[in-house]
Amino acid sequence: xxxxxxxERPTHLRSARMLDVVKGELVEPxxxxxxxxxxxxxxxxxxxxxxxxxxxxDVTLLPGLMDMEVNLLLGGPNHSSPLTAVQDDxxxxxxxxxxxxxxxxxxxxxxxxxxxxxxxTGGLLLDVALMKAIDFGWIDGPRIVPAGHAICPTxxxxxxxxFQAFAPHIMPLTVEEGIANGVSEVRKAVRYQIxxxxxxxxxxxxxxxxxxxxxxxxxQYSDEELAAIADEAHRAGLKVAAHAxxxxxxxxAIEAGIDCIEHGSLMSDETxxxxxxxxxxxxxxxxxxxxxxxxxxxxxxxxxxAEVFPRARATISKAIERGARIACGTDxxxxxxxxNAKELIALVDRGMTPLQAIRSxxxxxxxxxxxxxxxxxxxxxxxxxxxxxxxxxADITMTEQVRFVMKGGKVYRHEHG
Numbered sequence: 001x002x003x004x005x006x007x008e009r010p011t012h013l014r015s016a017r018m019l020d021v022v023k024g025e026l027v028e029p030x031x032x033x034x035x036x037x038x039x040x041x042x043x044x045x046x047x048x049x050x051x052x053x054x055x056x057x058d059v060t061l062l063p064g065l066m067d068m069e070v071n072l073l074l075g076g077p078n079h080s081s082p083l084t085a086v087q088d089d090x091x092x093x094x095x096x097x098x099x100x101x102x103x104x105x106x107x108x109x110x111x112x113x114x115x116x117x118x119x120x121t122g123g124l125l126l127d128v129a130l131m132k133a134i135d136f137g138w139i140d141g142p143r144i145v146p147a148g149h150a151i152c153p154t155x156x157x158x159x160x161x162x163f164q165a166f167a168p169h170i171m172p173l174t175v176e177e178g179i180a181n182g183v184s185e186v187r188k189a190v191r192y193q194i195x196x197x198x199x200x201x202x203x204x205x206x207x208x209x210x211x212x213x214x215x216x217x218x219x220q221y222s223d224e225e226l227a228a229i230a231d232e233a234h235r236a237g238l239k240v241a242a243h244a245x246x247x248x249x250x251x252x253a254i255e256a257g258i259d260c261i262e263h264g265s266l267m268s269d270e271t272x273x274x275x276x277x278x279x280x281x282x283x284x285x286x287x288x289x290x291x292x293x294x295x296x297x298x299x300x301x302x303x304x305x306a307e308v309f310p311r312a313r314a315t316i317s318k319a320i321e322r323g324a325r326i327a328c329g330t331d332x333x334x335x336x337x338x339x340n341a342k343e344l345i346a347l348v349d350r351g352m353t354p355l356q357a358i359r360s361x362x363x364x365x366x367x368x369x370x371x372x373x374x375x376x377x378x379x380x381x382x383x384x385x386x387x388x389x390x391x392x393x394a395d396i397t398m399t400e401q402v403r404f405v406m407k408g409g410k411v412y413r414h415e416h417g
Contacts, residue, residue, distance in 0.1 A: 006383075006409035010035045010051040012044070013406070015387055018061035021362050021376050024355045026393060030061040034383040037408035041379050054414070056387050059403050062358065063375050064110025064142075064384030066365035067340045068283045068329035069241075069262055072097040072104065072114055072144075073126055075333020086164060086171070090121045097130050101141025103338035106413045108386040108402040111143040111365070111374060113329075115241055115262065116150025116178070116202035118158040123176035125149070128197035140412055143384075145369050147202040147241070148193035149178030151186055151229055156220045157208035157243060165212055183228045186221075190232040200369075201233040203258070205242040206249025209265075209308050210294075210301055216308050217246020217266045226256035239370070241283070245308065247271050254280050260368060262329065263288075264319065265312035272315075276324055281368050283329035286316045287346035291335045313350065320351040327368045328361035341399040354396040383409040 011034040018030030033044040033051070047053075073093045083092065104112060114127040127146035134141040152158040159179055161171050173179040180189035190201055205226060207218045221229075226242075233240045234257065242253040245265040253261060254274055260281040261267075267275070275282065289309035294302050319326060330343045344357040352360070366375035374382045387404035405413035 006036050010040075010048050011409065012047045012051045012053045013056070013061070013385065014053065015056040015061050016058045017391075018377055019358065019393070021063060021359060026060065026391065032061070032377065032383075032385065034406075034409050037383055039377065039379055039381050039383050039385075042377065054411075056404055059387040059389055060392060060398070061377060062108075062386050062388060062392065062399075063362045063377055064386055064405070064407060065108050065340070065361040065399070066111040066328065066369075066375070067104070067109045067332070067343070067361070068113045068260075068327045068365050068368060069115045069285055070104065070112045070330060070332045070337070070340075071116065072100040072112070072130060072141075072337070073117060073119065075337060076100060078336050088119070090119070090124055090126055093119060094126050094129065097126065098139050098141075100333075100337040101130065101134060101139065101144075104332075104340065105140055105142045105407065106402070106405055107338045107340055108388070108399065108405055109142055109340050110384040110386070110405070110407045111145070111369070113145040113200065113241070113369065114147060116147045116158060116243075118150050118152065118160045118178065120160070120171055120173055120177060121149075123174065123192070123196075125193065125196045125198065131197075142407070145199045146197065147200050148196065148198035149176070149189070150202040150204060150243070151178050151180055151189050151193075152204040153181050153220055153225075154179055156204045157206070158204040162212055163210070183224055186225050186229050187232050190229055194233070194236050194238060198238070200238050201229060201240045203229050203240060203242050203253075205244040205253045205258070206246040208243065208245060209305050210297060212301075215246070216304055217248065219246060219249040219252055221252075223252050223256065226252055226258065230257040239368075245312075250275075254278055260327075262331075263312070265308050265315055267315050267319070269318070272319055272322060272324065276322060279325065281364075282319055282324050282326045284316045284319070284326050284347065285329050285331040285334075285343070286313065286350055287342045288331055288334050289313050290346055291342055316347075317350045320347070320356075325364060325367075326360050327365045328357070344396050344399050348396045354393050357396055358392060358399070383407075
């Protein structure tokens with residue numbers, strides 16, 4: 001069931017229990033009064049006579065979950081597609097994103113960061129357009145924090161022509177599309193994304209597991225280029241997220257003032273210490289090491305994954321143990337859209353408690369995107385509320401059993417019984 005706008009009547013949402021994410025306690029029963037797009041009272045003393053009552057039964061209410069690394073313009077419910085990457089154009093990518101956005105919302109993720117287009121669009125920021133369409137209520141999807149085009153050097157991990165190993169001059173890409181070299185070009189690329197609606201900047205700081213150009217850990221932008229990217233974004237009030245697997249790239253990104261490291265797979269103990277000291281966020285994308293299907297990749301990339309993924313698991317366990325600020329992110333479609341809760345299960349497997357994993361997708365993610373209007377079930381906050389079966393503090397896999405999704409007071413999923 002989906003509604004196109006919040007009900008004009010208040011909604012009284014009831015359930016067996018709800019999670020106080022801050023205190024880390026289950027509250028029984030779960031009891032919220034919602035008016036318009038916001039929660040107006042928790043455990044209301046009185047309920048307006050005209051309120052719509054939604055009694056969800058034996059479920060646990062949680063704040064809407066957040067995924068800090070997705071690319072809704074790529075992939076789908078699985079890893080197969082009737083089209084190859086070079087047959088996709090901006091129109092088909094956008095229509096693909098409509099389906100992926102709906103799937104993501106229905107899985108209980110009400111806010112996402114869309115981290116970096118890396119396709120030829122003629123300079124169109126497709127994720128900004130997707131955000132607008134969702135905000136206008138034209139299509140169903142999560143709240144989107146769009147990065148526009150990923151800023152990447154020629155031949156870097158997020159240069160789309162690299163994945164296909166294209167011959168020269170096939171599908172040329174512009175600075176506006178994020179392919180930028182040298183300080184002046186990276187500044188221009190960042191300014192272009194900001195001008196046209198990006199809400200953060202994504203940069204490629206190291207190689208990748210599934211890329212052909214060099215080791216996964218190699219630093220790809222110079223220190224000067226990384227510093228220029230951070231400077232441009234920060235002067236506009238935007239944060240920067242850096243794709244970085246390798247220790248050199250991670251350290252360079254942190255020293256440049258970049259706010260968030262995506263992956264962090266091969267980080268050394270010394271760099272982890274620097275990350276913690278500087279309060280730099282880590283989006284661990286750790287389920288990739290368990291669930292990413294590399295069976296169709298070329299042998300050299302399969303070999304790279306076999307080397308990197310076990311080290312990545314150990315790195316994330318160490319980061320958890322040492323108290324790094326870890327936000328939930330999946331890198332979907334590297335894992336299928338709609339399976340986002342797999343990341344929470346993987347974080348628990350690496351050493352988090354279920355509560356810590358839920359916080360990574362609620363309060364920690366809210367800090368990362370600088371919002372205080374979501375991530376908790378409290379009066380005055382947005383009515384982004386989901387319900388899951390069972391008790392997720394006892395069994396984190398319950399976060400895959402989503403029974404109800406509300407975003408901004410609108411119901412997008414309601415399974416009875």
